[in-house]
Every structure is written in C-alpha cells, then in structure tokens.
Amino acid sequence: MGIIFESDTILQNPQATATHVLLVGCGEYPHLAAAGFGGLKPLTSPRLSAEAMANWFLSGPDAMPVGLAQPSDRAFYNPEAPLGSLVMLTSPAQPYQAPSGAVSPTTRPTLANIRAAYLQWLARLGANPGSRGVFHFCGHGVSDGISQYLVADDFGDLPDDPWSGVFHVSNTCQATIRKTAASLFFLVDACMELSEELINQIDDPLALIPGKRNGPPQTTEWAVLRATTANRLAYAPQDGVARFTAALLQALGGHCGSQRADGAGFDVGVSDLRDATAAFLALSQQMATGERQKLGQTEGEGDWSVAMHVQTQRPSVLVEMDVQPEGYRPVARAFMEDAAQQRDMKTLAGGPARFVKEQGEWSYGTNAQNNEYPEQFYARQFLTRAVHTCRFRIP
Structure with missing residues (x-):
C-alpha cells in the first residue's frame, strides 16, 4: 500500500538494518463541510510537503541509478542504516514521479489506510535496534489544550462519528515504542489549535494502534518534533510546501550535524535537526506580519544523537x-x-x-x-x- 521504494537488500532480507520511511500528506478532506466542522478547510500544502520529503529521501545513493545520486547536503545518506523502504499516502492521491523517473501511485490517507501502512512500517522495522523509522505527517491537527490529535483525510465520512477519523499522537508513540527496538523519528507538520468540538466529545480519539502503558519499551531512542507550540497554528503558503517541512529540509541541506566519533562525517540527530529547523523557520518569517510559528515541545527519550542522516562534509x-x-x-x-x-x-x-x-x-x-x-x-x-x-x- 503506497509503496514508492523498496531496496534490493530489504527484498532479499526484510530484517536487514535500514531506514524505513512513512510519509502522510492529508489535503483534500472532502467531508469537512458535511461534518459541520467549520474550523478546518481543505489544504494544498500536505501533498506537496510529502512529495518534497520523498524527493529528498529518494535522491540519494540508495534509490538513484549509479552516478546520479545527489550529495549528502542535498539528499538522504546514512551508511549505517541505508534507505530500505518509502511509503507515501497523499490526498489528492495523484501519481508520484520519483527523482529517478519512476512513477508510482499513492494511496489516500484515510484512517484505515494510515493504520494499515503504519502497521506495515512497524513490521519492516521489526526488532532491529540498528534500524531507523521516520514518520512524517502533514495535514490538519487539533488539540484539547494538552495533547495533539492528527486528522485523517476521511474525517467526516461517518457523519454521526466524525472523530473516528482522528488519532492521538502521544499515545500512538507510546504504543509504538513497545513494538519495535528501532530508533524512531516522528516529524509532525500540523496545527495544535485548541478545538472546543474535540474537548466536548465524551470519548477521546484513540491511538493509531493499540497498546498498553505498562509494557516495557523496546526502544528508548525516539522523538517527536512538532511544527508548532500548544494551542497554535502551523502555516503554509498556498500551493507550496508547509513552513515547518521547508525549514526541516533546509536544515537537512547541509546545515547541521555533530562530528562522528570516527571522524568520518557528521551525524544529524534530533538535537541537531531541531536547532537548525528552528533557525530556518525563524529566518523564513522575519518579514512576516501577524503571529509567527515556533517549533513545539520535543517529546521523547534518549540523547537524540542517533543519526537520522549523515552529512559527509562539515556543515x-x-x-x-x-x-x-x-x-x-x-x-x-x-x-x-x-x-x-x-x-x-x-x-x-x-x-x-x-x-x-x-x-x-x-x-x-x-x-x-x-x-x-x-x-x-x-x-x-x-x-x-x-x-x-x-x-x-x-x-
């Protein structure tokens, strides 16, 4: 479902150490009006943001023909965990052309489809502590004042239960860290605007996958990097990549990293990525009027130095x-x-x-x-x- 890329190594050995990427861009939201939820509108940036992320991951040596890969300041590179798979769900579900020229269909990000793709992502990560999992979501998000909830594209499909198309971010993470030993990177490009409609629901939306609070975590290397602070909006230009994703990709464009212990390159972990993304987000808004978007609280465990990406030259x-x-x-x-x-x-x-x-x-x-x-x-x-x-x- 939504598979854009699988490496030969993973096809031969699904448990090999690798980076597995799941990108979700929810934009159409065709049933918002029918659900009577006036605070949300269709979006143009999520599909473009997901494609921009896909282009970065797929322009490196793991997915490009020999001799055509972009350097590490323009594309993904991680010799310890090469790109193993990339799955993309977007709305509109238009075909996607990768940097290699290959054209693949994408899948609509309904809650059921997101859940199915998420479970497949977890299965690929397995119990391999050397693997990395990257989950990037761009679309609507809401908050009850404390927790963030992400809105799938089929929100409102069931008029009597529109909130069945929403899932709880932190609880999803808590369930996930008890199912895989891989290092996990959750990149959430969505609002955290306070929603009275959500607060007034008798039952809170559930996590994307079930889990128990008392189970021992398999991984303690995980982080959630959020696009905005509590009770605030995340912004995007019309028909452009969302501000957070754009700043994130600028940061990944050779502008951050910590010297590796063996001296061969610079590891880009969450700590490096957060500081650089915050700097580019601020730079992009220095001439803006009105409220300015700032990165939200980073949630997770570990020292956040595990490399999602490796920069070969000095940042x-x-x-x-x-x-x-x-x-x-x-x-x-x-x-x-x-x-x-x-x-x-x-x-x-x-x-x-x-x-x-x-x-x-x-x-x-x-x-x-x-x-x-x-x-x-x-x-x-x-x-x-x-x-x-x-x-x-x-x-």
Whole structure:
C-alpha cells in the first residue's frame, strides 16, 4: 500500500538494518463541510510537503541509478542504516514521479489506510535496534489544550462519528515504542489549535494502534518534533510546501550535524535537526506580519544523537547581513573573510546579503562603496549554528 521504494537488500532480507520511511500528506478532506466542522478547510500544502520529503529521501545513493545520486547536503545518506523502504499516502492521491523517473501511485490517507501502512512500517522495522523509522505527517491537527490529535483525510465520512477519523499522537508513540527496538523519528507538520468540538466529545480519539502503558519499551531512542507550540497554528503558503517541512529540509541541506566519533562525517540527530529547523523557520518569517510559528515541545527519550542522516562534509552556516537604516542599502556592502583574509563581498542594493560558508572561524562586516560610513567589522567569530544574522547599525 503506497509503496514508492523498496531496496534490493530489504527484498532479499526484510530484517536487514535500514531506514524505513512513512510519509502522510492529508489535503483534500472532502467531508469537512458535511461534518459541520467549520474550523478546518481543505489544504494544498500536505501533498506537496510529502512529495518534497520523498524527493529528498529518494535522491540519494540508495534509490538513484549509479552516478546520479545527489550529495549528502542535498539528499538522504546514512551508511549505517541505508534507505530500505518509502511509503507515501497523499490526498489528492495523484501519481508520484520519483527523482529517478519512476512513477508510482499513492494511496489516500484515510484512517484505515494510515493504520494499515503504519502497521506495515512497524513490521519492516521489526526488532532491529540498528534500524531507523521516520514518520512524517502533514495535514490538519487539533488539540484539547494538552495533547495533539492528527486528522485523517476521511474525517467526516461517518457523519454521526466524525472523530473516528482522528488519532492521538502521544499515545500512538507510546504504543509504538513497545513494538519495535528501532530508533524512531516522528516529524509532525500540523496545527495544535485548541478545538472546543474535540474537548466536548465524551470519548477521546484513540491511538493509531493499540497498546498498553505498562509494557516495557523496546526502544528508548525516539522523538517527536512538532511544527508548532500548544494551542497554535502551523502555516503554509498556498500551493507550496508547509513552513515547518521547508525549514526541516533546509536544515537537512547541509546545515547541521555533530562530528562522528570516527571522524568520518557528521551525524544529524534530533538535537541537531531541531536547532537548525528552528533557525530556518525563524529566518523564513522575519518579514512576516501577524503571529509567527515556533517549533513545539520535543517529546521523547534518549540523547537524540542517533543519526537520522549523515552529512559527509562539515556543515555550513547561512550568514545574513543587513544595515539599518535601510536607506544605506544602495551603497552598502557586506563581506566575509577567512583565516587567510580572503574577502567575499556582496552588495545590499537588493536587500540583505546572504553567504553560505562552512561552520568555523570567520570575520565579517560591512562598508560603503564610496566611504559614506566607516567600516564595521567583527574579527574571528566562531560560527557554528545553522543560521547567523547580523544587522549593522549605521550611526
């Protein structure tokens, strides 16, 4: 169901150590109006967001023909847990063309279909502690003020019981960690807006799969990374990738990672990914008006250093520089210097200047084309975060 990719290794040995990915994008919601639930509307971003995630996973060496794979700053790479499978459920359920050119059908993400795909995902992960499971959901989410619930595409199919198309995130995780020893990454791109309709239900929506609270966990390496804070919305542009998913993919684009113990590359775990995603989310909204989206509380266990992805080169930092007052922009220049004092310079006439450099020691500053203001300069700054912004105040 919804299988886009299975590796030859997994086809030959289903228990081999691998990364198994389940992507869910709920957008159509054809029965919202009939259910009389006015707070939710159809969405255009979930399918695009799921496809963007699929493109990243499937552009690496595990899924592309030999010689055509993208490097680790553009696509998934994990030599310890190569891509074993990718399943995608989207609404609209349109065919998906992978970066390799292969075209596959997708499946509508009804609650029953999500549950079936989820159980298959768990079966692939099995009891292998070296495997990784990635679950990404983009669509509607609601909250009772404490817990988050995700809304499947068939919400409202049963007019007398519309909430049968909703599932509890935390309880799903608690059931899941008692069924697999794999490291788990839950990436939830959905709102947590308070829903009075949900609060007024006699029974709460259930977890996606059944489970017991008192069973010993098989894994203690898991995390839920949420797109927004409690009682808040998650945002997306019309006909574009949702803000959280876009920031997540920017972070995965070579902008985070911790040095591996053997020195061969940089592990991208949840701790690295959260910091970098938060930075890119903030950067994308710096000119926005109204409420700004911030990452929600990260739930889980472990030290969050298990690698979901491995960056082969030193991570990079995006440096953005600007001047204030903005009236100086037409004559202003921004620059960065390495240890050898080689200077990279850009003008600010079109707006803030952006540089992408390896994380490390850099000097940077601003000056004017005709010396309209004195040069401002920060020498030998150690830049290690995914994003660094600087606004120079011109006296």
